[in-house]
Amino acid sequence: MCIPDFQIDGPRRNSGRLRATGVGLDCGSCAWRFLGSSGLGGLQAILVAAGHTVVAPDRRGHGFSDPYGPRHEVADDAGDLAEIVAAVAEPGTTVRVIAHSSGGHSALAAAALTDSIGDLVLYEPPQRRDDPPIDPETWTRLRNAHAAGDRKLLVELAFAEVVGKATGQPPPVPLPQPFWDAPFGQLLLANALSIPAELEASSRQDDSDDSLRQIHVPIWCLIGQNSPPYNRKLSDRLAALNPSAQVIELPDQDHLTPMTNPVIVADLLETLDRQIG
Numbered sequence: 104m105c106i107p108d109f110q111i112d113g114p115r116r117n118s119g120r121l122r123a124t125g126v127g128l129d130c131g132s133c134a135w136r137f138l139g140s141s142g143l144g145g146l147q148a149i150l151v152a153a154g155h156t157v158v159a160p161d162r163r164g165h166g167f168s169d170p171y172g173p174r175h176e177v178a179d180d181a182g183d184l185a186e187i188v189a190a191v192a193e194p195g196t197t198v199r200v201i202a203h204s205s206g207g208h209s210a211l212a213a214a215a216l217t218d219s220i221g222d223l224v225l226y227e228p229p230q231r232r233d234d235p236p237i238d239p240e241t242w243t244r245l246r247n248a249h250a251a252g253d254r255k256l257l258v259e260l261a262f263a264e265v266v267g268k269a270t271g272q273p274p275p276v277p278l279p280q281p282f283w284d285a286p287f288g289q290l291l292l293a294n295a296l297s298i299p300a301e302l303e304a305s306s307r308q309d310d311s312d313d314s315l316r317q318i319h320v321p322i323w324c325l326i327g328q329n330s331p332p333y334n335r336k337l338s339d340r341l342a343a344l345n346p347s348a349q350v351i352e353l354p355d356q357d358h359l360t361p362m363t364n365p366v367i368v369a370d371l372l373e374t375l376d377r378q379i380g
Contacts, residue, residue, distance in 0.1 A: 146365035164297030181212030197221030222321040254295035270331040322348035327356035
């Protein structure tokens with residue numbers, strides 16, 4: 104089957120075209136896997152081959168969806184995701200939402216908006232606000248790079264001045280050409296113009312404990328053993344606040360495992376299904 108492009112209209116701000124594609128079995132009894140990014144194509148292919156139906160949406164500002172509108176908020180992404188889930192879920196059934204990195208923010212927020220999400224699988228969702236906060240000079244450089252359309256500089260600033268300072272592992276810049284030639288580098292370049300708006304939206308999120316307690320579905324937080332400690336801070340916090348949240352550490356894996364070794368994640372999903380069933 105193919106889920107058509109979704110046009111999000113109505114009263115919500117920043118309306119625009121959302122691209123979501125679906126493949127698999129077109130039947131009410133099939134198991135749905137809802138991927139939080141079409142960039143996880145390898146994992147999608149494995150799940151479809153195993154007989155699952157998969158929907159892969161692009162968040163606003165990413166992939167084939169329209170760019171972010173003015174003053175984008177994570178709540179916009181969450182509303183989009185909840186609306187697509189409602190459109191594809193069979194009556195009385197739920198879907199599993201799988202999200203990687205910052206896609207986990209909108210997945211968490213969407214789970215508080217709809218009963219059609221059965222559980223969440225989040226691979227290393229970062230903290231919902233930058234710690235340490237992004238300094239004014241970096242904000243200026245990010246906005247100037249965006250205005251100039253300098254995609255490489257946007258990615259390098261995000262890695263060195265935002266992610267690198269948070270993790271304590273800033274990469275040397277400029278980043279080498281093999282990095283840009285790799286699939287992950289190409290994906291970052293394609294979505295680079297979304298970086299300032301996404302960081303600004305994250306900085307305005309409700310990061311209270313109460314907001315995390317509003318999520319009542321099971322949450323499986325996957326962490327690569329080789330990732331820096333920063334990458335698990337939100338996951339550990341979720342597990343402490345939510346009795347249905349669990350942190351699972353994957354030996355010898357890192358932040359890019361869903362893209363570089365998707366079979367590891369697919370096998371774990373099947374294990375979770377057997378345990379739940």
